[in-house]
Amino acid sequence: MGASIQINGITHQFSPKGEVVLQDLMMDIGAGSNIALIGESGCGKSTLLHMLAGLLIPSEGCVKINGRQVTRAHPEWNMMFQRPGLYPWLNVRQNVALGLQFTGQTQNLKGRIDEMLELVGLRDRSEARIQDLSGGQQQRVALARSLAVEPQMILLDEPFSALDAFTRRNLQLEVSSIARDKGITLVLVTHDIDEALNMGERVVVMGRNPGTFRSIMDIDLSFPRNPMHPAFTEIREDLMDRFRASVETPADSETTGHTSQTPDPKEIANG
Numbered sequence: 001m002g003a004s005i006q007i008n009g010i011t012h013q014f015s016p017k018g019e020v021v022l023q024d025l026m027m028d029i030g031a032g033s034n035i036a037l038i039g040e041s042g043c044g045k046s047t048l049l050h051m052l053a054g055l056l057i058p059s060e061g062c063v064k065i066n067g068r069q070v071t072r073a074h075p076e077w078n079m080m081f082q083r084p085g086l087y088p089w090l091n092v093r094q095n096v097a098l099g100l101q102f103t104g105q106t107q108n109l110k111g112r113i114d115e116m117l118e119l120v121g122l123r124d125r126s127e128a129r130i131q132d133l134s135g136g137q138q139q140r141v142a143l144a145r146s147l148a149v150e151p152q153m154i155l156l157d158e159p160f161s162a163l164d165a166f167t168r169r170n171l172q173l174e175v176s177s178i179a180r181d182k183g184i185t186l187v188l189v190t191h192d193i194d195e196a197l198n199m200g201e202r203v204v205v206m207g208r209n210p211g212t213f214r215s216i217m218d219i220d221l222s223f224p225r226n227p228m229h230p231a232f233t234e235i236r237e238d239l240m241d242r243f244r245a246s247v248e249t250p251a252d253s254e255t256t257g258h259t260s261q262t263p264d265p266k267e268i269a270n271g
């Protein structure tokens, strides 16, 4: 079961007299939903993600996961970064085992690892050395390690940005499909509008100085999504306009609260 997330009036400064990095953020994220955060560099996406992970406590307001205030990190709230963070002196299987060992879930360890490697398409590389894998395969190992502990929530901080376009798209589709199948709540930070649209049931556009939610858009397209489909293209254009507006219009010249707009329901064909 995925975690429900409540972002409850978050304002943040890294130091008492420093700039206000995030201001008055409010949002509820339903259990099992997939959210993408996009916005100009420096608008506070990673800062917010760290707060959801319990790695950073906001100066004002709080994050609640399943109704409880977050005060520290938790093994069921998994974070994946641009670099997969694997240990090169351990093989694939040993890397995947780490989360399970760390959380004491060592019953049927081999079976569980095999299941995860099957899920991410790496069953035949279980004994391989990390440095012998491609970047995409390494991210798959990191994903298998994250999924092995049956997380309630996965937080992704531009995890595919170093990958080639083909691998990147495959992983976007696979990760969002696995998260939906398993009911895991997924929050993705990205600079890439297509990535946000490939994965997000909701896309949140943030503005900077200070970081606010400028636009919240529910994306009513079925999965897997096809970037060539006219409905996808139309929503991409709309999202780009919102992104542009978030860069061009300073936050303090408009209401900093969030707006919500749901596009007309559009079914998208696969292929």
Ligand SMILES: Nc1ncnc2c1ncn2[C@@H]1O[C@H](COP(=O)(O)OP(=O)(O)OP(=O)(O)O)[C@@H](O)[C@H]1O
Binding pocket: 014, 021, 039, 040, 041, 042, 043, 044, 045, 046, 047, 048
């Ligand atoms: N530990 C820190 N101490 C002081 N300021 C920080 C710290 N971490 C981030 N900042 C500042 O907070 C602001 C938001 O940073 P953050 O990394 O969250 O933005 P971002 O939207 O994720 O950017 P990018 O897209 O470039 O990764 C920036 O101005 C950054 O310089």
